Amino acid sequence: DGGITQSPKYLFRKEGQNVTLSCEQNLNHDAMYWYRQDPGQGLRLIYYSQIVNDFQKGDIAEGYSVSREKKESFPLTVTSAQKNPTAFYLCASSVTGTGLADTQYFGPGTRLTVL
C-alpha cells in the first residue's frame, strides 16, 4: 500500500518540552511539506523540502525545525519556542518540487495538545 504515514495520531506535550512528529512516505515523491491546521484558518505552511538534505521555511516556521536526511522521511520538531503549538499537523508530499505544480498527497495528521 503506497501512501503517507504520520505518527503518533495523538500527542500530548508539557510546556517547555520539544516533541517530534514523524512523517514517512513510500510514494517516491521528491517534495514533502508540513502544514498546521487551526479551526477556521485553513492550512498554513510550516516547512517544505524539494530534495534530500535541503528544506525551506514556510509562512510560520518560527518555533519549528525539520530535517530531510532520507527521501522518504521528513520529521517535524515542535520546540519549546513555539508559544501556541496545540493544533492538527499535516504532512504532505508531491511528485515534483520543481517544474509544474502538482497534487499534494496528505497523511492522516497528528493532533498535538499542550497540557
Added chain:
Amino acid sequence: QQQVKQSPQSLIVQKGGISIINCAYENTAFDYFPWYQQFPGKGPALLIAIRPDVSEKKEGRFTISFNKSAKQFSLHIMDSQPGDSATYFCAASLNAGKSTFGDGTTLTVKP
C-alpha cells in the same frame, strides 16, 4: 496578505441541490488550482484540479469553473449528497509545488 480568498465559510444544502464554493486569487503566476476534500480527523484528499489553460473541468458530479480574467475559480457539486458533507479547500500553486490554501468551507448536506 492572503493570496487565496474562499467563500462562503459554511454552506448548508438540501440533498439533491447544488453546492457552490468560490475562490479568488491574486497572483497571476499560479499555474495549478486544486480542490481538496477533508473529512473530520482526516487529512485532505484531492477532489479535482484545473490548470489555467481551460475554463472548465468536470469529473462526475464535481465541476471546476475557472475565470482567468477575473482571477476566480469555483467548485460546483451537483446532486449534493449527505456523504459530501465535509470541509473543502481551494488552493493555488506555483511551479515549485508550494500551495497556498483558502480558509476552507464546511459543507453540510441535509437529507
